[in-house]
Amino acid sequence: MPFQPVTPERLPAAVTRQIEKLILRGILRPGERLPAERELAEKFQVSRPSVREAVADLQDKGLLTTRAGAGIYVADVLGSAFSDALIRLFADHDEAVFDYISFRRDLEGLAALRAAQYASETDLKVIGKLMEKMEAAHRKTNPADEARLDAEFHMAIIEASHNVIMLHMMRSMFQLLREGVFYNRQVMFKRRTTRGALLDQHRAINAALQARDPEGARRAVEDHLSYVERSLADHQKAERNEMVARQRFDHERSR
Template sequence: MSRRVEAVVAHLEAAIAQGRYASGTRLPAERVLGVALGVSRATVRDALAALVSRGLLQRRQGDGTYVNDQADRQMAEVWADMAERHPALQGDLIEFREMLESRAAALAATRHDARDRERLLATLAAVDAAYDGEDRAAQIRSDVAFHRAIAEATHNPLFAYLMTSLLRLLHEHVQLSLAGLAPHSDTARQLRLQHRALAEAILARDPERARRCAGSHIDFVGVRLNAMPRPARERQPGGDGHRD
C-alpha cells in the first residue's frame, strides 16, 4: 500500500471514528473525495477497497460506498456480552477513561492550535447551553463533542478514535450517562464548572492542571453520578496516594 493510499485510509478512518461519516452514510464519490484530499481517483479507490476489506465500508452495486453499520451491531453485542460476564465493567471503563482523558488533556494543553481553541470554546458553550435545559439528547451530544474536541487537540488520531468509541459505548451500550439532569441542580452546576475548569487549563497551556482537572471530572462522573466505588489504587513510590 502506497503512502498516499495509507494517508487516505487514515483520514477516512478518523472521519468515521469522529462521526463525520455516521453508520449507514454514503461516502462522497471517488472523484469528489480525490479533489477534496488532493489525490487521484485511483488512490481513493485503493483506499476504499482497503477499508471495505477491513469491514469498515461496504460497496452497494450501482449506489456507492457506505459506512458499514454491521460493525456497530457486532460491537454492541460484544459489549453486552462483556458487561454480563464482568459485573465490574462499568467501573473498569471509568478507570480506563480517567487514564485516557487525563493524558489527552495534558497533551491538548501543549499541542492545541488556534483551530482547536475555537472548537473547544464552541463545544464548551454548547455544554453550558445544553445543561441549561433538560434535553437529554442535547446534553449527551454536547458532552461527547466537548471531550472529542480535547482528544482532537492532541493531534494524535488514536486519542480521537478511542475517545469517540469509549463515549459511544458509555452512553449507548452500558448506559452510563451524565445526562438527564435538572438544569439548576448542584450536579449540573458542578459538571459545568468542571468542564470550564478543564477547558481553561488546556487553553492556558498548563498540562499538569489540565491532567488534574480531567481526573477530578472523571472521579466525579464515576462516583457521584453513577454511585460507583473507585478501584483501589496502589500507592506510588515516593507519593502520598493523593491525586491533587
C-alpha cells in the first residue's frame, strides 16, 4: 500500500520552512538582517535551540549567513544570475543595453498584465503610494530620488504579479541596473522634457492597474519602456554628435 505514517513536523523544521517561504516570496530580501535569536524564538514561540538549529540548516542551504558580531542576514543570492565576466561584458557593449530594455519590456508587460489580474488590494495600495511619492519627487526635481522610486515602482508591479520565479529573476536584473551596469538611470530624470513624459507614463501604468485593466496595463508598460529605449538611443546619439563637434572645434582652434 502507498500509505506512510503521518509524523508531526519537528519545530526546527517548521521554523526553517517558514523562513524559506518568506525568502521565496520576496518578503525577506537579500542582505536583510533577521532579528536576534531570542526575538526570533519569541516570535515563533519556540525554544532558542530550535531557532539555532533552523538557522544552521538555512546556512547550510546557503539562504542565511552569519556576520561576526553583526547578526544573521539573508544571503545575497541575487548576484549569482550572471558571472562577473559576463556583467563586465554587458557594461562594455551597447547591444546588451538595448537587449536588456527589450527583455524588460516583454517580462514587465506580462508582470503588469498579471498584476492587474492577481494583485491584492494591498498590492495596489503600495503601487498607488509609490506613485504619490514619484509625484512628490518630480516636484522637487531630484533625479536620484526619481530614479530610485522608478525602480521601486516597477518592482512593486512585479511583486504584485505573484510569480516568485519572475520576482527573483527581475530583482537580480534590477540590481544590475542600480549598479549602473546597463546605463545611468538618473540621466533620464535630468532632462526636463523626458521627466514629464516619464511621469505621465507611470501615471498611465498606475491608472490601468488600479482599474484592473490587464491589457491596458501591459500596453502602458510596453509603451513606457519603448520610450525609454528611444530616449536612451537619442541620448547616446547626442553624446556621439557632441564628441564629433568638440573634435571639429578643437581642430579649428588649433589651425
